[in-house]
Amino acid sequence: MAQIKLSNLRHSYHPDPKGDADYALKKIDLTWEDGGAYALLGPSGCGKSTLLNIISGLLVPSEGKILFDDQDVTTLPPAKRNIAQVFQFPVIYDTMTVYDNLAFPLRNRGRDEDIIKKRVTGIAEMLEVTDMLNVRAANLSPDNKQKISMGRGLVREDVNVVMFDEPLTVIDPHLKWKLRSKLKELHQRVKATMIYVTHDQTEALTFADKVVVMQDGEIVQMGTPVELFERPTHTFVGHFIGSPGMNVLPCDVKEGAAFFGDAQVALEGPAQGVANGAAEIGIRPEFVTIEKSGAGVSAQVRKVSDVGRHKVVEAIAHNQRIHAILEGEAPSAGEAVTLSFKQSQTRLYKDGWLASTPGEAA
Numbered sequence: 484m485a486q487i488k489l490s491n492l493r494h495s496y497h498p499d500p501k502g503d504a505d506y507a508l509k510k511i512d513l514t515w516e517d518g519g520a521y522a523l524l525g526p527s528g529c530g531k532s533t534l535l536n537i538i539s540g541l542l543v544p545s546e547g548k549i550l551f552d553d554q555d556v557t558t559l560p561p562a563k564r565n566i567a568q569v570f571q572f573p574v575i576y577d578t579m580t581v582y583d584n585l586a587f588p589l590r591n592r593g594r595d596e597d598i599i600k601k602r603v604t605g606i607a608e609m610l611e612v613t614d615m616l617n618v619r620a621a622n623l624s625p626d627n628k629q630k631i632s633m634g635r636g637l638v639r640e641d642v643n644v645v646m647f648d649e650p651l652t653v654i655d656p657h658l659k660w661k662l663r664s665k666l667k668e669l670h671q672r673v674k675a676t677m678i679y680v681t682h683d684q685t686e687a688l689t690f691a692d693k694v695v696v697m698q699d700g701e702i703v704q705m706g707t708p709v710e711l712f713e714r715p716t717h718t719f720v721g722h723f724i725g726s727p728g729m730n731v732l733p734c735d736v737k738e739g740a741a742f743f744g745d746a747q748v749a750l751e752g753p754a755q756g757v758a759n760g761a762a763e764i765g766i767r768p769e770f771v772t773i774e775k776s777g778a779g780v781s782a783q784v785r786k787v788s789d790v791g792r793h794k795v796v797e798a799i800a801h802n803q804r805i806h807a808i809l810e811g812e813a814p815s816a817g818e819a820v821t822l823s824f825k826q827s828q829t830r831l832y833k834d835g836w837l838a839s840t841p842g843e844a845a
């Protein structure tokens with residue numbers, strides 16, 4: 484196992500990159516601690532595979548370094564990096580038994596059969612595939628094949644990192660949650676450094692202790708699932724995480740106070756150093772309350788969706804769509820209402836980045 488450090492990393496697929504727009508990875512400084520369970524989360528095209536390929540050695544970055552503990556591996560080929568990878572589609576040998584598939588990475592490294600047996604049966608037990616050990620892999624269902632593929636990634640005890648690249652793509656939706664929680668349990672037992680790449684927030688938040696959120700070649704936040712939910716440091720994180728995501732509303736800042744339309748909105752705390760002019764208010768739907776009348780932002784209900792555990796209300800105010808999550812009774816579409824935002828959860832963002840701090844507002 485190892486700590487993995489990415490230092491001043493940039494990557495461009497252009498032969499002669501000019502500006503930031505030519506870089507698939509803009510500037511990455513990041514440390515993955517030894518034994519951590521990480522998710523790398525972001526939309527399609529944000530640079531996740533590029534970053535993964537740089538860590539695995541399939542790609543040499545245009546600039547910067549990769550360190551495994553203190554060893555500089557920037558130009559080392561994949562075979563010399565001692566990593567395991569689990570891909571979107573199962574990588575297993577159909578003609579071999581499940582046992583031989585799991586044993587393969589160890590036999591490849593010349594391990595004793597005694598040790599192999601111990602590791603293979605241990606991993607099989609964790610994955611709940613012991614009864615399949617003598618079955619030929621060709622006869623397995625797609626999700627069992629992917630389980631074995633994961634097992635092959637986890638069977639070696641000497642890897643620096645295990646990387647999962649969208650490993651649940653081929654899994655039936657009703658089995659996804661099962662494999663997701665299995666993987667989390669495996670991490671707790673195996674204690675290897677794991678990086679799980681996905682564009683699915685549920686997968687990222689259930690698997691990882693820490694989630695790295697990427698957008699457009701940049702890391703916008705690294706934090707625990709709770710941190711990402713409670714204090715998104717960028718509006719992209721607020722919007723991308725949550726269902727529905729954070730409301731991001733244009734506002735006007737005057738001497739540190741934020742105005743949405745003509746109403747002042749009380750912020751969580753001071754927004755020091757934010758110049759007068761356009762900015763954004765961020766408030767999660769969980770912290771928007773709706774009253775039939777009273778003080779607050781005047782709005783009109785556009786739609787109410789019953790999603791089982793709660794209702795999601797979509798209201799319009801100053802031409803902006805605002806979501807609220809309600810547990811009890813909800814208003815009807817077309818009704819005039821007033822919205823209020825829980826002050827301690829109302830944040831100010833400037834140019835996308837968090838600009839308010841908790842405490843007494845100015």
Ligand SMILES: Nc1ncnc2c1ncn2[C@@H]1O[C@H](COP(=O)(O)OP(=O)(O)OP(=O)(O)O)[C@@H](O)[C@H]1O
Nearest residue numbers: 496497507525526527528529530531532533534682
């Ligand atoms: N081999 C390549 N040559 C040129 N451009 C590339 C190459 N691979 C990726 N890119 C570009 O680099 C950017 C990042 O792509 P990358 O595949 O790393 O993103 P991603 O987040 O993994 O997306 P996805 O989830 O769709 O795989 C994109 O703009 C993509 O078009």
